Amino acid sequence: MQLGVIGLGRMGQIVVDRTVAAGHDVVAFDLDDDAVAAAAEAGADPADSIDDFVDRLGPEKRIWLMVPAGEAVDVTLEELEDHLNDDDVVVDGGNSFFEDSVRRAESCPAAYLDCGTSGGPAGAELGFSLMVGGPQWAYDELEPVFDAVATGPDGHGRMGPSGSGHYVKMIHNGVEYALMQTYGEGFELLHEGRYDLDLENVAAVWNNGAVIRSWLLELCEEAFREEGTDLGTVADRIEGGSTGTWTVQEGLEQEVPLPLIYTALAERFGSRADDGRFSRRLANRLRYGFGRHEVPRRE
Ligand SMILES: NC(=O)C1=CN([C@@H]2O[C@H](COP(=O)(O)OP(=O)(O)OC[C@H]3O[C@@H](n4cnc5c(N)ncnc54)[C@H](O)[C@@H]3O)[C@@H](O)[C@H]2O)C=CC1
Ligand SMILES: O=C(CO)[C@H](O)[C@H](O)COP(=O)(O)O
Structure with a gap:
């Protein structure tokens, strides 16, 4: 052809x-x-x-x-x-x-x-x-x-x-956002948690027979191998977002709750604040307001 x-x-x-x-x-x-x-x-x-x-x-x-x-x-x-x-x-x-x-x-x-x-x-x-x-x-x-x-x-x-192919792909991407977010949270807890873990090793073991094995998890393994277990110089800013936004808008329109996909999308938007999230800074100051908790200050 x-x-x-x-x-x-x-x-x-x-x-x-x-x-x-x-x-x-x-x-x-x-x-x-x-x-x-x-x-x-x-x-x-x-x-x-x-x-x-x-x-x-x-x-x-x-x-x-x-x-x-x-x-x-x-x-x-x-x-x-x-x-x-x-x-x-x-x-x-x-x-x-x-x-x-x-x-x-x-x-x-x-x-x-x-x-x-x-x-x-x-x-x-x-x-x-x-x-x-x-x-x-x-x-x-x-x-x-x-x-x-x-x-x-x-x-x-x-x-x-017409439209159904791109509709299915849009929702596929929403699922992709949420899966990336949940792997991110799990590895963040492993990274910050009680043991000094080699995250490439964890991902490699999970990728061999674990319930949560997947291609995205193989890509996590690759990222830790290539960047190091603390992800080296990789910045905490996530670009993209249009397909996830459409998925969340469609969820609202159809009244189908999508809390995980929305949270993953919101994490992306939140990652783009140049100087820290305003809402986090306000929560920090409010804890002083009601509890006289110490306020961590910016440099
Ligand atoms: N990169 C990815 O992981 C995936 C991308 N897609 C989608 O596939 C499409 C293409 O993505 P990529 O190849 O990654 O983008 P790309 O930016 O690598 O390539 C786009 C190409 O289109 C050309 N182009 C732009 N306007 C044009 C025009 N009017 N006439 C002729 N050529 C034009 C550009 O010169 C460029 O070579 C996008 O809609 C993207 O969202 C879909 C699945 C995965
Ligand atoms: O469709 C894709 C993967 O399936 C593309 O990589 C797309 O760019 C991912 O969406 P975003 O840029 O919002 O992360």
């Missing part, structure tokens, strides 16, 4: 590598010339503009978008619009907000598949887990590509109609 890939960063390059390796013909475009050159090196046909990209694709266009979520998706779809018809298929493999995907599916001249992608750049060797929403015929048509990009035929599935 011929596949066009737009967006050749950390994730798009893997889509190119895996589809080329599976024997598909890949046309590749990115705003960044170096990214296009890297895709050409990997065996893709490089395009130097969107017009050149669509010219290189055959009459039935199968296009995979792997650009940042948000405006870049809309801009790219606008540029493609005049070149697409209802025999074509566009896949958005990024972390788009599911309601944006529903809107795009309604206005896109091609069949539109919203595809939640999990595994991250570190999952390149194994392949990804793909959660796909949109028309069944378009999903069936792209199956050989999904087989190549995913871990295999079991690594992808159609979740339901």
